[in-house]
Amino acid sequence: MTNVLVTGATGFLGEHVIRELLGSGGCISAFVRPGSQTGWLQQRGVKLCVGDLADRDALERALLGVDVLLNIASLGFGHAANVVAAAQASGIGRAVFVSSASVYTQVPNSSKTMRVQAERLIADSGLNYTILRPTMIYGTPRDRNIWRLIVYLRRWPAIPVVGRGDALQQPVFVEDVASIVVQAAGAEHAIGKAYVLAGAAPLSFVQMIDTVCRCIGRGVTRIHLSPRAARAAVAVLSRLGLPITVEQVARIQEDKTFDISAAAADLNFSPLDFEYGLKRELQWL
16 A cells, blocks of 8 residues: 555554554555544654544545545544545545444444445445445454453453343454455455455354353353343443443344355455454453
């Protein structure tokens, strides 16, 4: 790659995308909000473009002379129209947009609506785009899901489980996603396509709990709650260090399993097994 602009560069996934790019050569720029923690980017020679995704002019200035746009910033916040318009105006040669596998949920929510609308806008933009839809991303203390589960299970002897806890999840390791973001930008055969990025195999919430407990050497008592009781317990769970919303109570009962064969065939996607990725994450303890 020659000149690359990364949005969302200071976020959880964005940080790993930058680290992946550092070994690829070329000029790396990061579009960051005013006041962002950018010391580590500057130390590594990343060019900073300060602005807000709501400011199309700032985006256009940041895209001057850029060959590849890697949009890691969430499509669920309503800024996609500005990003797409700025990319069109700049004549960008290649763009990769990170969306989310949550576009497949059957639980109504505004974030899904925004992401679906953003994906349609991208598909109709005329850009040489690729859309990536990762599932739940984990891998460091910055992840909002597995790390919280680790911390909770190290602290408490019991954990509430909605229903039987047998709905399937397919979490994906952050470095696996970052690698594919960068790889997709150079894959001409991926232009105009969307790919789901999920873990190597699905597992239930109960299996995830058991795997974490085995890896940290702790036991736990599972307290099974009805969905109604779980919704009522949301405030209590947050105080115990397991923040969850009513929407998440509904979504945790959905099977979230995905076919990753397209990403495997086109992008050589070969994600880590959950237990192996978890052991990598536990090295942060």
